[in-house]
Amino acid sequence: MKAALAAIVGADNVLDAAPDLAPYREDYCEADPVDPSLVVLATKTEEVQAIVRLCAERQTPITPRVAGSNVGGLALPAPGGLVLDLTRMNRIVSVDEADMYAVIEPGVTQADLKRHLVEHDIPLTFGFSLAPPDTSVLANCLLGGLTNRSLKYGDQSQWVSGLEVVLSDGSLVRTGSWALSDSAFGLVPFPDVSGLFLGWQATTGITTRMAFQLWPRHPLNKRLFVLTYSAHGTFEAVRRLCRTELCDDIGGLSWPSAKMMMGVKHPYPEPASGEPTFFLYVDLTAGSEAEMSLKERTLEQTLADVRHLGERIEEPLDVATLLRVNPALGAFAEFPVELEFLTNHGGGGLTWIGTYGPLSRFEDGIAAGTEIMVRHGFPPLIVTRPMRGGHYGVLRFVAIFDKKDAAEIERVKKLNLELLEMVTAKGFVMYKTPPWAWEKLRGRIDPGLLALMERTKRMLDPLGIMNPGKLGY
Numbered sequence: 001m002k003a004a005l006a007a008i009v010g011a012d013n014v015l016d017a018a019p020d021l022a023p024y025r026e027d028y029c030e031a032d033p034v035d036p037s038l039v040v041l042a043t044k045t046e047e048v049q050a051i052v053r054l055c056a057e058r059q060t061p062i063t064p065r066v067a068g069s070n071v072g073g074l075a076l077p078a079p080g081g082l083v084l085d086l087t088r089m090n091r092i093v094s095v096d097e098a099d100m101y102a103v104i105e106p107g108v109t110q111a112d113l114k115r116h117l118v119e120h121d122i123p124l125t126f127g128f129s130l131a132p133p134d135t136s137v138l139a140n141c142l143l144g145g146l147t148n149r150s151l152k153y154g155d156q157s158q159w160v161s162g163l164e165v166v167l168s169d170g171s172l173v174r175t176g177s178w179a180l181s182d183s184a185f186g187l188v189p190f191p192d193v194s195g196l197f198l199g200w201q202a203t204t205g206i207t208t209r210m211a212f213q214l215w216p217r218h219p220l221n222k223r224l225f226v227l228t229y230s231a232h233g234t235f236e237a238v239r240r241l242c243r244t245e246l247c248d249d250i251g252g253l254s255w256p257s258a259k260m261m262m263g264v265k266h267p268y269p270e271p272a273s274g275e276p277t278f279f280l281y282v283d284l285t286a287g288s289e290a291e292m293s294l295k296e297r298t299l300e301q302t303l304a305d306v307r308h309l310g311e312r313i314e315e316p317l318d319v320a321t322l323l324r325v326n327p328a329l330g331a332f333a334e335f336p337v338e339l340e341f342l343t344n345h346g347g348g349g350l351t352w353i354g355t356y357g358p359l360s361r362f363e364d365g366i367a368a369g370t371e372i373m374v375r376h377g378f379p380p381l382i383v384t385r386p387m388r389g390g391h392y393g394v395l396r397f398v399a400i401f402d403k404k405d406a407a408e409i410e411r412v413k414k415l416n417l418e419l420l421e422m423v424t425a426k427g428f429v430m431y432k433t434p435p436w437a438w439e440k441l442r443g444r445i446d447p448g449l450l451a452l453m454e455r456t457k458r459m460l461d462p463l464g465i466m467n468p469g470k471l472g473y
């Protein structure tokens with residue numbers, strides 16, 4: 001296998017020494033490590049096609065990976081399988097400024113794309129997740145991830161306007177307008193088969209190029225911070241702000257998360273007297289001072305309306321004031337961001353139950369999740385965001401842990417299981433679903449959907465070589 005791969009990509013791009021394989025055997029989360037047999041680095045689509053053909057011939061499982069920071073074990077190989085490292089396929093193929101889309105390869109990171117747009121003075125932008133700057137934009141679109149433009153435009157899979165995918169026999173397919181036109185403007189009007197690859201965790205194909213929509217970069221941008229003192233006050237304000245349609249983003253972090261960002265190792269689970277409950281960051285953009293001022297006034301009025309209901313909510317603070325209060329909160333001044341308190345805390349472990357669900361049930365989910373986290377001995381680290389105009393939202397319970405401590409890993413597994421049961425019972429759906437969670441949910445998912453997925457998987461991957469072990473396959 002090694003020689004055959006070397007013939008495709010060159011010997012230097014095939015790794016089999018244990019120290020070279022080590023970074024690919026795990027990710028941040030509590031999933032058990034899995035050793036790949038080999039790692040192969042591709043630089044172009046034709047190489048990916050040839051590698052997949054070879055894997056099909058030899059019936060070798062193949063798992064694509066970029067930064068491996070999905071926090072669910074989704075880029076861990078099957079035992080004996082091969083990891084296809086796509087970090088070197090990092091071309092920004094084109095940016096169509098007039099029609100507001102970019103064509104990118106899998107290895108293009110959040111930092112790369114931002115740099116490209118700024119350096120070329122292109123007045124367009126995209127959404128940033130809170131993931132490290134080196135994570136793949138394409139992978140997060142395939143996984144339906146969330147960003148600071150998701151309130152306005154939805155999860156990132158909704159921004160995809162065309163895919164180029166290598167199928168399990170090595171053949172290539174293009175979806176969207178791209179199938180006919182030289183412009184990848186949208187997924188209409190042919191039957192849209194992009195859904196065969198979005199949300200499938202690489203079990204149906206390997207995407208080598210993606211066209212996706214960019215959005216206007218407004219001359220005026222403001223991020224304002226609002227401290228709130230109850231879950232109900234927080235989300236009543238969030239729901240009302242969604243209906244003003246004036247905010248680009250309304251991210252929310254529980255106060256223990258903010259305290260951890262400020263360097264407190266084990267924040268007290270209940271707010272000490274006088275401490276806030278949540279920390280909202282509200283993004284406003286505008287084309288003129290008058291527009292910005294209207295948006296700020298509407299924000300202030302909406303918060304005042306919620307105060308009249310008896311809720312305590314502070315006046316919005318700008319970044320400069322926040323930095324004076326505590327420079328550590330400056331991580332939120334500019335995206336993308338490296339949230340060191342999550343990724344570099346010494347123990348190495350990061351995990352979560354991240355869900356999409358109805359905004360109307362957030363207070364309920366937060367009360368139940370806080371009780372579970374505190375009972376298991378974890379600070380209630382909670383991340384929230386309304387999505388797509390407020391039609392749904394993100395509710396994510398996050399835990400950090402020591403990967404070298406077997407007892408703590410067991411504790412984290414129990415925590416996640418209980419959180420999964422709770423959120424599912426309340427109607428939230430876990431995204432980027434890890435294999436263990438899929439197994440737990442399987443009995444409750446509509447059997448018609450499961451049967452259709454099964455048939456689709458068999459059609460697209462009859463040999464079962466595409467990222468086995470994910471989504472129950």
Ligand SMILES: Cc1cc2nc3c(=O)[nH]c(=O)nc-3n(C[C@H](O)[C@H](O)[C@H](O)COP(=O)(O)OP(=O)(O)OC[C@H]3O[C@@H](n4cnc5c(N)ncnc54)[C@H](O)[C@@H]3O)c2cc1C
Pocket residue numbers: 028063064065066067068069070071074075086106128129130131132134135136137138139140141142143144145146147201202205206207208339342343350432467
């Ligand atoms: C601190 C932190 C904060 C985070 N915050 C957010 C957040 O705010 N929002 C959010 O959405 N996510 C967040 N994430 C999650 C994570 O960064 C994303 O899931 C990201 O998309 C993963 O990108 P990656 O490059 O690490 O992909 P990987 O982990 O390498 O891959 C992810 C999945 O995509 C598959 N894949 C990779 N390339 C391809 C391809 N070319 N074709 C088909 N399948 C492919 C892999 O096999 C795997 O199943 C966060 C992660 C961390 C560590």
